[in-house]
Amino acid sequence: MTDAAMARDRFRRMAAMRAFDEACLDALRRKAIHGELHVGLGQEAIGAGMAEALRPEDAVVSTHRNHFHALAKGVDRRALLAEICEREAGLCRGRGGHMHPFDPATNFSATGIVGASIPVALGYAHAFRLRGEAAVAVGVTGDGGSHTGGFHEALVMAGAARLPLVVLVENNALAISVQFEDVSPTETVAERAAAYSALGLHVDGTDVDAVAHTVAQAMDHARGGRGPVIVEAICHRFRGHFEGDPEGYRSKEERQRVRDNFDPLRLYRHRLAAAGVSDDEADAILVAEKAAMKELLADVLDMPMPDPAGAMLYRFVEEARA
Amino acid sequence: MSAVAERVNDRLAMPLPATIAEAIALEMERDETILCLGEDIGRAGGVFGATKGLQERFGKGRVVDTPIAEMGFTGMGVGLAQAGMRPLVEIMFVDFIGVCLEQVYNAAAKIPYMSGGRQRMPMVIKTAGGCIGSAAQHSQCLWGLFAHLPGMKVVAPCNPHDHKGLMAAALRSDDPVVFIEHKALLLRKGRDFRHHPDVPDGAYTVPIGEAAVVRRGSDVTLATLSATVEHALAAAEDLAGEGLSVEVIDLRSVVPLDADTVAESAGRTGRLLVVDEDYLSFGLSAELSLRVIDLLGLSGLRQVARLAVPDVPIPAALSLEKAVVPGAEMIADKLRQMTKGA
Structure with missing residues (x-):
């Protein structure tokens, strides 16, 4: 692939992710989403960067802020948006909602409990090893999740057995309001890798090229049987922890400073230019992705809600409809 | 041999x-x-x-x-x-x-x-x-x-x-x-084991969610599970000598809970005792009692009683453990109390 084609693809992927979460905000304003919605705006470079290194047989277990990881893994965006908007035609028939998408077809799942994703990813890694498959399990968490017991326990087991596990830590330095530097015993999460005989990698999570390179390196390491990897991607969350978060822990000026300095799409403009992709073309990509999502959201909002008569279905297999 | x-x-x-x-x-x-x-x-x-x-x-x-x-x-x-x-x-x-x-x-x-x-x-x-x-x-x-x-x-x-x-x-x-x-x-x-120690050699399944009547009786229905079934059978044997006929049901599972089998029995005997080695409050004994009442109606039973660990951590001293965990003697006493003057 030429530099221009690659740069265009990466930018388009980020633009699609941004447009997806902006559509979610739109849906929220129209009261089509309930509960505390977590959008990933500002963290697009991580989702877009990891997408290239993921193979269909790999697994991703994500977090409460999971939309970009789902798109990166190839989850159908129509079914995903329909699920986020609680529709019967959604990925999980409206039973899961935005924090709990499950897609066995692409080996994608998530959890709304911080840190609980990593032990589940460990299970995929053990299954791949046992079956002799060259697949890798990716467990995503944040800086907050990196302090949990499950994170430690899963890495102890993955390190001891050299399992193909990549732990991707999206370090936005804020566990809701608690700052990473106030609670972490180490300067980085990646440096803890040594304790688990894992490879620790640190990357600028606002730089899609750097993320793509680093995640590819991590996946190769794990796929090659050399054991687990911690990839720490430093990033910035533009919005509150959830929509409605009063963000009493940071000022309006601080929020603006983050948007001005760490927007991965804006930062990528100079790479696009260097690769020969014009600003006009980049603008056109943004417009096209936004329009596509607007159309998709309109379709989704026309879809029927789940029938209340089905509220008890799917707890057990015998309740599952054919 | x-x-x-x-x-x-x-x-x-x-x-x-x-x-x-x-x-x-x-x-x-x-x-x-x-x-x-x-x-x-x-x-x-x-x-x-x-x-x-x-x-x-x-x-x-x-x-x-x-x-x-x-x-x-x-x-x-x-x-x-x-x-x-x-x-x-x-x-x-x-x-x-x-x-x-x-x-x-x-x-x-x-x-x-x-x-x-x-x-x-x-x-x-x-x-x-x-x-x-x-x-x-x-x-x-x-x-x-x-x-x-x-x-x-x-x-x-x-x-x-x-x-x-x-x-x-x-x-x-x-x-x-x-x-x-x-x-x-x-x-x-x-x-x-008093009950069903026989084990076939090959693989077989017992369906999950079906209770078993492990002793037939006509005066009172006792529903329980796990090790307490053994205590219940011991109590029932003792009471048989006193002229009391106890039907013992092994629930085998808590989910699904086979209330139908218990209700069928309790509807016949008119009395239900649920014994549970788990804690008393908000647990199996109240849940099963109410499900049976739902099935039989409020007038379908003469008596309902329960015996379980009375909301206290299990104590270390055996004398104390025996005082709070339902064993054969405690079960027999409860059954006598229920059927006194019946």
Whole structure:
């Protein structure tokens, strides 16, 4: 692939992710989403960067802020948006909602409990090893999740057995309001890798090229049987922890400073230019992705809600409809 | 001695954990997606011996000795199930569930529902409960806790035959099943059981969710499960000498709860006693009593009573444990009290 084609693809992927979460905000304003919605705006470079290194047989277990990881893994965006908007035609028939998408077809799942994703990813890694498959399990968490017991326990087991596990830590330095530097015993999460005989990698999570390179390196390491990897991607969350978060822990000026300095799409403009992709073309990509999502959201909002008569279905297999 | 008689004798000399290990081995043989995770289940064969010989036979990949990291390996079970495997996760004592309940009730139990039925969760959580003088942190039953949280089947067998058949059914189930053994039963051999010590050789299943009438009677219905079935049968034998006829029902599972079988019996006898080694309040004894009343109507029973651990941690001193955990004497006293002047 030429530099221009690659740069265009990466930018388009980020633009699609941004447009997806902006559509979610739109849906929220129209009261089509309930509960505390977590959008990933500002963290697009991580989702877009990891997408290239993921193979269909790999697994991703994500977090409460999971939309970009789902798109990166190839989850159908129509079914995903329909699920986020609680529709019967959604990925999980409206039973899961935005924090709990499950897609066995692409080996994608998530959890709304911080840190609980990593032990589940460990299970995929053990299954791949046992079956002799060259697949890798990716467990995503944040800086907050990196302090949990499950994170430690899963890495102890993955390190001891050299399992193909990549732990991707999206370090936005804020566990809701608690700052990473106030609670972490180490300067980085990646440096803890040594304790688990894992490879620790640190990357600028606002730089899609750097993320793509680093995640590819991590996946190769794990796929090659050399054991687990911690990839720490430093990033910035533009919005509150959830929509409605009063963000009493940071000022309006601080929020603006983050948007001005760490927007991965804006930062990528100079790479696009260097690769020969014009600003006009980049603008056109943004417009096209936004329009596509607007159309998709309109379709989704026309879809029927789940029938209340089905509220008890799917707890057990015998309740599952054919 | 005939071959059949020898086989029966072997079975009667067999510790209950060996029967459980046999059930797991038969299932692992017929289905290579089954694997076991837990502390001391491999090299040691389980602290009670319920996984003895499995690691030698099926290897370290399918019988995994884990570190003391329940949150880690229970979540690993969830991931294995999502990846198409059928994990059996052993939590050595059910009291330890507190450190990994997250993966049990938020993940394993809810994912089938949260995924709209698209993600199956074939996972067995095998664990030991019950009182054997081990005090507050190693004596609980907790089946009421699991039953309160939607999405799990909860099984607690009382005899060798049902341990083997229900373990096979649990491993073949596409839903999460919590399989609670009782420590007092795990320390017994086949011949020590009053009821159903006979165990067929090959693989077979006992359906999950069907109670069994283990003693016929006409004056009062006693419903219970796990080791308490043995106490109930002992009490019923004693009371038979006093002219009282007790029908004893082994519930076998808490979810699904077979209230129909209990209601059919209680409708005949007019009296129901529910005995539970788990805590009294907000638990099995009240739930079953009310379900039976729902089925029979308020006038369908003359008496309803319950006997359970009275909302107190299990004490260390045996004299105190005996005072709070329903045993044969306590059950017999309660039955006498209920039927006095009847």
